[in-house]
Amino acid sequence: MQPRSHFEALDAADPLAGLRQQFSLPPGVIYLDGNSLGVLPTRTAARIAGVVSHEWGEGLIRSWNSAGWIDLAARIGDKIATLIGAGPGEVVAADSTSVNLFKVLAAALRIARENDAQRTEIVSELGNFPTDLYIAQGLADLTGGAVTLKMVEREDILKTLSPRTAVLMLTHVNYKTGAMWDMPAVTQAAHDAGALMLWDLAHSAGAVPVDLRAAGADFAVGCGYKYLNGGPGAPAFVWAHAQHVERFWQPLSGWLGHAAPFAFTPDYQPATGIARYVCGTPPVLSMAALECGVDTVLAAEPLGGLAALRAKSMTLTDAFVAQVEARCAGMGLTLASPRDATLRGSQICFAHANAYEVMQALIARGVIGDFRAPDILRFGFTPLYTQHADVFDAVEHLHAVLSTGEWRDARYAKRNAVT
Amino acid sequence: MQPRSHFEALDAADPLAGLRQQFSLPPGVIYLDGNSLGVLPTRTAARIAGVVSHEWGEGLIRSWNSAGWIDLAARIGDKIATLIGAGPGEVVAADSTSVNLFKVLAAALRIARENDAQRTEIVSELGNFPTDLYIAQGLADLTGGAVTLKMVEREDILKTLSPRTAVLMLTHVNYKTGAMWDMPAVTQAAHDAGALMLWDLAHSAGAVPVDLRAAGADFAVGCGYKYLNGGPGAPAFVWAHAQHVERFWQPLSGWLGHAAPFAFTPDYQPATGIARYVCGTPPVLSMAALECGVDTVLAAEPLGGLAALRAKSMTLTDAFVAQVEARCAGMGLTLASPRDATLRGSQICFAHANAYEVMQALIARGVIGDFRAPDILRFGFTPLYTQHADVFDAVEHLHAVLSTGEWRDARYAKRNAVT
Numbered sequence: 001m002q003p004r005s006h007f008e009a010l011d012a013a014d015p016l017a018g019l020r021q022q023f024s025l026p027p028g029v030i031y032l033d034g035n036s037l038g039v040l041p042t043r044t045a046a047r048i049a050g051v052v053s054h055e056w057g058e059g060l061i062r063s064w065n066s067a068g069w070i071d072l073a074a075r076i077g078d079k080i081a082t083l084i085g086a087g088p089g090e091v092v093a094a095d096s097t098s099v100n101l102f103k104v105l106a107a108a109l110r111i112a113r114e115n116d117a118q119r120t121e122i123v124s125e126l127g128n129f130p131t132d133l134y135i136a137q138g139l140a141d142l143t144g145g146a147v148t149l150k151m152v153e154r155e156d157i158l159k160t161l162s163p164r165t166a167v168l169m170l171t172h173v174n175y176k177t178g179a180m181w182d183m184p185a186v187t188q189a190a191h192d193a194g195a196l197m198l199w200d201l202a203h204s205a206g207a208v209p210v211d212l213r214a215a216g217a218d219f220a221v222g223c224g225y226k227y228l229n230g231g232p233g234a235p236a237f238v239w240a241h242a243q244h245v246e247r248f249w250q251p252l253s254g255w256l257g258h259a260a261p262f263a264f265t266p267d268y269q270p271a272t273g274i275a276r277y278v279c280g281t282p283p284v285l286s287m288a289a290l291e292c293g294v295d296t297v298l299a300a301e302p303l304g305g306l307a308a309l310r311a312k313s314m315t316l317t318d319a320f321v322a323q324v325e326a327r328c329a330g331m332g333l334t335l336a337s338p339r340d341a342t343l344r345g346s347q348i349c350f351a352h353a354n355a356y357e358v359m360q361a362l363i364a365r366g367v368i369g370d371f372r373a374p375d376i377l378r379f380g381f382t383p384l385y386t387q388h389a390d391v392f393d394a395v396e397h398l399h400a401v402l403s404t405g406e407w408r409d410a411r412y413a414k415r416n417a418v419t
Numbered sequence: 420m421q422p423r424s425h426f427e428a429l430d431a432a433d434p435l436a437g438l439r440q441q442f443s444l445p446p447g448v449i450y451l452d453g454n455s456l457g458v459l460p461t462r463t464a465a466r467i468a469g470v471v472s473h474e475w476g477e478g479l480i481r482s483w484n485s486a487g488w489i490d491l492a493a494r495i496g497d498k499i500a501t502l503i504g505a506g507p508g509e510v511v512a513a514d515s516t517s518v519n520l521f522k523v524l525a526a527a528l529r530i531a532r533e534n535d536a537q538r539t540e541i542v543s544e545l546g547n548f549p550t551d552l553y554i555a556q557g558l559a560d561l562t563g564g565a566v567t568l569k570m571v572e573r574e575d576i577l578k579t580l581s582p583r584t585a586v587l588m589l590t591h592v593n594y595k596t597g598a599m600w601d602m603p604a605v606t607q608a609a610h611d612a613g614a615l616m617l618w619d620l621a622h623s624a625g626a627v628p629v630d631l632r633a634a635g636a637d638f639a640v641g642c643g644y645k646y647l648n649g650g651p652g653a654p655a656f657v658w659a660h661a662q663h664v665e666r667f668w669q670p671l672s673g674w675l676g677h678a679a680p681f682a683f684t685p686d687y688q689p690a691t692g693i694a695r696y697v698c699g700t701p702p703v704l705s706m707a708a709l710e711c712g713v714d715t716v717l718a719a720e721p722l723g724g725l726a727a728l729r730a731k732s733m734t735l736t737d738a739f740v741a742q743v744e745a746r747c748a749g750m751g752l753t754l755a756s757p758r759d760a761t762l763r764g765s766q767i768c769f770a771h772a773n774a775y776e777v778m779q780a781l782i783a784r785g786v787i788g789d790f791r792a793p794d795i796l797r798f799g800f801t802p803l804y805t806q807h808a809d810v811f812d813a814v815e816h817l818h819a820v821l822s823t824g825e826w827r828d829a830r831y832a833k834r835n836a837v838t
Binding site: 024026029031033036037039040044045048049052053055056057058060061062063064069095096097098099102106126127128129130131133134135137138139141142143151176225231232233234235236248249250251252253254255256257258261262263264265266267268279280281282283284285286287289363368370372373 | 443445448450452455456458459463464467468471472474475476477479480481482483488514515516517518521525545546547548549550552553554556557558560561562570595644650651652653654655667668669670671672673674675676677680681682683684685686687698699700701702703704705706708782787789791792
């Protein structure tokens with residue numbers, strides 16, 4: 001157990017501490033939920049006001065060209081590409097993670113089946129974030145059973161790969177526990193089994209170093225509103241390896257993915273490269289906010305970028321585990337994330353029999369994390385804005401909630417929560 | 420040909436004239452492109468600033484509940500429902516028109532094929548807005564040819580319906596000419612042929628009275644950023660008739676369409692009703708702007724609603740045709756929209772051999788319409804904010820551009836335009 005002065009000293013010595021100035025953190029809040037919704041960047045309000053009043057209000061339709069709206073998908077995609085080991089022109093920002101997953105899953109299945117008609121199975125983890133599983137089920141259902149989804153426990157994933165596996169679809173960092181797959185090793189295992197590898201980077205992009213090309217991955221999607229700080233429901237992103245991207249269309253072949261959208265020809269001809277993964281007209285306000293969010297991560301580049309952010313994240317999460325286990329010993333908390341920082345993302349989870357009520361009591365105190373059914377307290381650490389002192393303060397609140405039985409208050413009784 | 424005083428008198432007598440005060444129209448602009456991108460409502464800037472700074476910045480993740488973000492899809496959907504003859508709980512705002520079209524087209528095809536395995540054909544119009552055709556092609560491609568798209572000329576649509584037709588997919592008001600289908604009659608013809616009827620209301624919602632239920636339609640989608648004034652790339656909407664909506668899933672079965680999204684169970688169970696047509700997390704900033712836009716249309720309700728807006732629209736468009744044909748006679752313009760106002764939406768198109776350059780010259784003068792390949796000048800009239808005097812002024816500019824040859828200026832040479 002460390003005193004607050006220990007954490008204050010870490011903050012004073014933190015070369016990334018200044019990055020926090022990029023954010024509008026509300027007073028009285030210790031925000032440990034950037035893996036659900038990243039904090040508002042200070043630059044965003046002015047940018048959005050400008051998009052609304054100047055670009056839309058004055059520029060009107062002309063702003064598609066004059067304000068570069070038409071380029072947003074590619075421009076933001078190129079920025080995100082630098083954070084995930086993709087090249088320029090390989091990523092677009094578009095739609096939701098779920099919709100993008102449908103695109104790449106359909107593409108991956110088609111490639112796999114064309115290469116080998118026996119490969120009709122999507123393999124994923126039962127504990128994957130549900131939308132990934134639901135989208136795979138929707139696609140399987142649409143094929144009338146020609147494609148199937150096989151969901152197995154995490155520890156059985158690699159042994160489940162078989163000559164029937166078309167694509168292995170995994171989320172790099174598990175949303176509930178923070179456990180992180182070894183991307184190069186798992187990708188290699190998928191390839192060794194003759195399957196394609198599709199990564200969901202929802203809890204990775206902007207939080208941990210990712211190198212999709214070095215890992216040899218085939219497809220990836222990810223989320224704009226978590227560690228990329230793009231705002232509530234920010235558009236997502238999608239990547240396809242250069243060897244796959246132009247092999248054929250993805251099925252959500254909307255007009256802005258056409259080679260010549262303004263020719264208005266009746267036959268679809270896909271754009272070159274990842275541009276064909278754009279579907280309809282993008283929500284410009286939300287896209288602009290996403291760009292502001294991505295820029296907050298890019299601002300760490302001169303300070304060491306994701307490697308430096310990752311180092312700080314590991315310090316923060318290690319410190320949180322140690323402080324909780326010391327300060328709250330015997331209070332019913334069990335670490336539910338990997339103890340080894342290299343095996344997890346930027347979050348820490350503890351199980352507790354009354355996790356829901358405990359989290360509600362914490363939130364009432366301004367310590368904002370998440371509850372995840374059935375018994376998980378989830379705390380996200382965004383190294384761009386989370387301070388070491390936050391670790392100390394959050395644990396003090398947790399101790400108070402548990403030691404006083406504050407969580408038993410009727411105000412904290414169970415109802416649905418939202419990520 | 421009428422003098423400006425004639426139009427000024429019409430404005431003075433217009434009971435809807437006050438609705439224009441809802442909008443931030445830039446000075447020096449005559450905006451006849453609300454069918455591409457509706458004008459900024461004055462209320463939107465403050466609403467979005469509040470969503471950004473207060474709801475996101477201060478409320479953070481809590482705003483999903485406390486600010487009602489989780490209800491936006493249904494709440495905005497209910498508002499739109501009143502404009503298109505749908506009931507409460509029958510419409511959601513979500514995704515793009517293209518993505519929503521994929522959902523309902525997949526659903527319609529499945530119903531049709533389950534009823535009759537021979538019905539595997541989507542019938543649509545060659546001149547439909549291309550994204551509708553492209554999405555149908557993407558879906559057909561995904562099925563490996565089990566489903567096909569048959570595109571025919573407008574005049575051949577009804578005679579093309581056959582025992583192979585699964586679904587007739589049409590855009591109610593044609594994006595290029597403004598020609599409007601007789602929704603009840605065409606829907607009946609589709610049903611008489613045993614097909615389902617899917618309407619794209621992109622150029623209808625908020626512009627012309629639509630009564631989906633009275634027409635007996637099966638599915639509909641529509642756009643948020645045209646006559647609904649929801650802002651650039653605003654989310655779209657989707658409707659399914661109550662008899663179809665729960666028959667099975669739509670294939671983009673994302674987590675927010677689940678019956679219990681926060682239970683995080685691995686198996687998809689669709690929500691009741693149209694809520695299952697929600698897929699991923701909605702872009703909240705753009706959703707909030709959409710709601711502000713829809714509210715500008717609802718503000719016409721006490722003044723007669725869409726019937727009154729439609730009457731004004733017909734007056735405006737009839738006046739524009741008459742004024743152009745009188746003032747610009749012999750200048751190479753040919754009406755490309757139906758002359759009968761009851762057969763068209765809220766736009767007027769003229770063909771001109773140098774339409775591109777003419778439109779560029781008009782835009783340079785602040786008269787903003789659209790060029791549509793190969794030779795169409797498109798002018799949209801949004802009765803919420805377009806004045807009768809705008810008709811006079813726009814025609815004066817058009818006359819000046821044509822009579823002086825101003826459009827021949829090199830500045831107006833051809834490049835791509837954007838809708």
